[in-house]
Amino acid sequence: MFSDCTSLTTAPALPATTLADDCYKFMFYGCTSLTAAPELPATTLADYCYYGMFYGCTSLTTPPALPATTLASSCYVYMFSGCTSLKVSEEKTDEYAKPWRIPSVGEITEEATDWNYSMLYNTGGTFTDDPSINTTYYLYGTETGIDNAEAQPAALRLYPNPASRHVSVSGLPAGGGTVQIFDVAGRLVLSVESSGHETRTIDISGLAPGLHYVRSGSQTAKLMVK
Secondary structure, eight states: OOTTOTTOOBOOOOOOSSOOTTTTTTTTTTOTTOOBOOOOOOSBOOTTTTTTTTTTOTTOOSOOOOOOSBOOTTTTTTTTTTOTTOOEESSOOSSEEEEEEESSSSOOOOOOTTTTTTTTTTOSSSOOSOOOTTEEEEEEBOOSOOGGGOOSSOOOEEESSSBSSEEEEESOOTTOOEEEEEOTTSOEEEEEEOTTOSEEEEEOTTSOSEEEEEEETTEEEEEEEO
8 A cells, every 4th residue: 555655754543453354465565764653453363464564664663562362374474574673672671671562462372374474574673583472572772661562542541540459440332341451561460341331440459569551342551550
């Protein structure tokens, strides 16, 4: 769609949560001026959906959040290949301090065929191999919170925040569902049913202090436990 648009600096919003095979394949191929990736909120992927999506985007420094917990064949193949300004490390250091994980929150229980082949090939960091699921890597830059774990702009509202004993979560789907809380490493630490109410008060007194993420459906919001 935008292949070789070398003057494109800002990507359009891509809010779709239901994907089709090949839907974003090579979408920004060769967009050498693109500096920021759009948010990718889908949690279930389709075959080849992100194949080569940012291939050759040499100005891209930060990958988007990848919240998907259901992978598909070749879904991330070549996704960031040739993004020479994108720097990833296996180890946290003073230079590489921003965590990045697949998935950004939650766990993937089953890998798909060739899902990650050459995903980080010819990027600019110390790690350019195929990444693993449920593993935290580190991006070049100072840690300011794990922004990649926020799948999309949060419609969930948390009060109080920071919180120590209880937090009220509003903006929940009226049809019900599960409210999940993940720690900063992406581990599920608490799960409750919303029971069809748009607001749910949750006892968080058993959680460790620090940054957490609250998820319901495809919406994610940050919670600071004190």
